[in-house]
Amino acid sequence: MSTRLTRDPSGWLTHTFDWQSIESRSCDVKMRNTTAATCLWEKAKERSDEVAIYFDDGSQLTYGQLAREVHVVAGALRGLGLEVGDRVSAQLPNWREFVSINLACCALGLVFNPIIPIYRGAELGFILRDAGTKVLFIPEEYRGLNYVETIRALRGNLPALEHVIVVRPASGVAALKQLGATGLETFLSARTDKSSIYPEVSPDHVKLLMYTSGTTGQPKGVLHTHNTLNRVVDNILALRQLGPADVMFMASPVTHVTGYSACEMPLTTEVKAAIMERWDKARAVDFIERTRSTFSVGATPFLHELVQECSQRANRLPTMKHFACGGAAVPPELIRQAHRVFEHCRCFRVYGSTEVPLVSQGVTERSLEELAATTDGRIFNYEVRVVSSEGAVLGHGQEGELLVRGPAMMVGYTDAESTRASLTDDGFFLTGDLGYVTEAGDVVITGRKKDLIIRGGENISAKEIEDVLHTHELIQEAAVVSMPHPRLGEGIAAYIKLSDPTRPVSLGDVAAHIESNGLARQKTPERIEFIEEFPRTASGKIRKDLLRQDIRTKLAGTGS
Structure with missing residues (x-):
């Protein structure tokens, strides 16, 4: 496989692979070659009143409602003079506005940068500077943090930042203006561009910029295209055989690669989503029941507390089929306990990162409970190579660093040197994680080289x-x-x-x-x-x- 760096319309250098150069390809590299926004327009035309996304405050979005909201947001953004490749950031909770802002950026060919809400001055300032953010969406205050004050303190060191839009503000228009910000409703009502004509956006252009902590102390900006993100979703559906009857329950932050998938899966596939604003085990059980959710991907604490709550209620969550667990270490006994509590739900460990989302897809077979509890799952649509500290390729069962490549992997970092340093000559990403691969094709993570x-x-x-x-x-x-x-x-x-x-x-x-x-x-x-x-x-x-x-x-x- 040959690897080359090309300059994306966003201005960043991204790596491109010639997958056809592999003689015996083990990955399905077929891409959808479309965007989530294009899928939304089609679904809004064909089934406007069908629900796409449920929220735990009782509201929901149909395809028609979502399309109308996206048109309004896109028109307001276009009125700011933004061009294809410009960067828009959003540091928001799991609110419905996040979904519309993301898709408006998608439709306009902008690069969308979700920022985890817990980030404050030091991390936030670096991210906004590195991204070159022109427009930022934030809450005024959330969970005790005043985001407007934080941005006001940083703004003198953010020369690219032109507009700060406050979602669900508590202050009046005059107060926000004094702080150098605009309320979302004011921003949208002032739009003059009501065109529904959008630029032609290549599915291979960068659409998502998401920061992940690096070993050097500064976050790294991970770049994904429309196609790589669609491939992440398609991998999930292909292995688990999900379809129109399925609903993805999501409590992880939508600003994290795990949670972000719930914002677009209802558009690019037939699966619906149920998005929870913030984790609460009692509300989670009620929400799963109300939406008849069938699967989820979440951190270990979510599964642990869900098992606790259901055990206390004697509720076996009969609609749930799969719970993929990752992020933190997953005790094998938690998987076994979950299978005792839930009626049908298969729980399992998965492995991946922002750079290479969901390298493994877990072990879903009921008869393989011990594999689900003791491995990090079946490798699916990725190639994994295990190497020694000297770079020698190791065999099954031998521990070393995991190197990964596949069609759903990132196309690089915002820093070109970091991109070059993270890849082998034949396109494998150096994960920095230690582990081994079993003869059956399951991966087991044993530690980390990364600090x-x-x-x-x-x-x-x-x-x-x-x-x-x-x-x-x-x-x-x-x-x-x-x-x-x-x-x-x-x-x-x-x-x-x-x-x-x-x-x-x-x-x-x-x-x-x-x-x-x-x-x-x-x-x-x-x-x-x-x-x-x-x-x-x-x-x-x-x-x-x-x-x-x-x-x-x-x-x-x-x-x-």
Whole structure:
């Protein structure tokens, strides 16, 4: 396979593969060659009154309603003078407005950049600068965070940002204007362009920019096209044989690659979606029952709490068929327990990332419960190569780094050098994850080369936290590692060497320092261990494997 970099209309260099050069191709690389917006226009014309998406506040969107909303948003965006390839960001909860904004960008050939709502000053400023965002959609306030104030503080360092649109504002028009923002209703009512003629958008152009934590401390901007994202959805449907009778229950943030799929699956396929604003186990059970949802993809805590709630209610969720679980570590006993509680639902582990979504699709057969509990699932429509630290290809059952390629993988990062460094010459993505492949074709993840902590399904860069800790006057050196967490899979532990042992820092001091530097609260260490000297390799690198082992031993000894 030959790999080359080409410049996308967005301005970024993306990698292109010649799949036809593979003599014995093991992947189905057939692409839909369409966009979600094109699919929406067709469905709105053919079945306007049919429900596409349910929301847990009791509202719903039919294809006709959605098409009308998208036309309005697209007209308002076009009135700003945006051109194909320009970037629009949205830092929103799981609200219906997110769906319309995403599809309006899709119709206009804009690059849509969803931003996880927990991100604050430091992360948000980097993302908006790196993306070159021209238009930003935010709530005014949500879950105690004031987004308008955050943007006002950052705006002087965001030269590309021209418009800030506030969704569901609490303040009046004058107050928002004073803050340099516009309410969504004001923005939409002022539109003068009511044309329903849209530019011709290539399905191979970049449509989604999504940031994921990197090992260097700065997030990496992952680029996907209309075709790669459609292929992600098609992989799910092909293996699990889903169709018009199925409804995807989604409680993950729509700003995450997992949750985002629920916004477009009802358009490019016959499957409907049921989107929950924020996770609540009791509301989740009620919502699944009301919408007769049949499958879901979610983080480990969701499955754990769903099992708890259903067990207490003696509710076996009879409509559910599949629950794919990933992000945080999945205890094998949780899978077994779920199968005892649910009537029909098969639960299983899956493996993937923003760069290579859903490399494995789980194990759905009822007779293979142990494989579902002890492996990360059947590899589907991806090629996986396992290599040693020297680059030698390893056989079945041998542990090494996983290299992955397939038609649903990203087309690169916003940084061209990162794109080049992440790929082999023949187009495999270096995942940084350690594991092995069984003879049956199941993948098992055993660890990570990347210095990442996966907390409740969210990637957190250890280095990013360390860089902030090193700015504290009382901390000489710090090392951040993952530790077992009963609910989130992994928590954050900080090993600290003090500048002066007689002047210790408390967990509260560390939390205040993290917050004052603009990091999200989720990046605050939950435990501190003081250390006189770090264990190191011969080259001087800190032995984080020993620190992880140490914290596991200590937690096991305390019963935490």
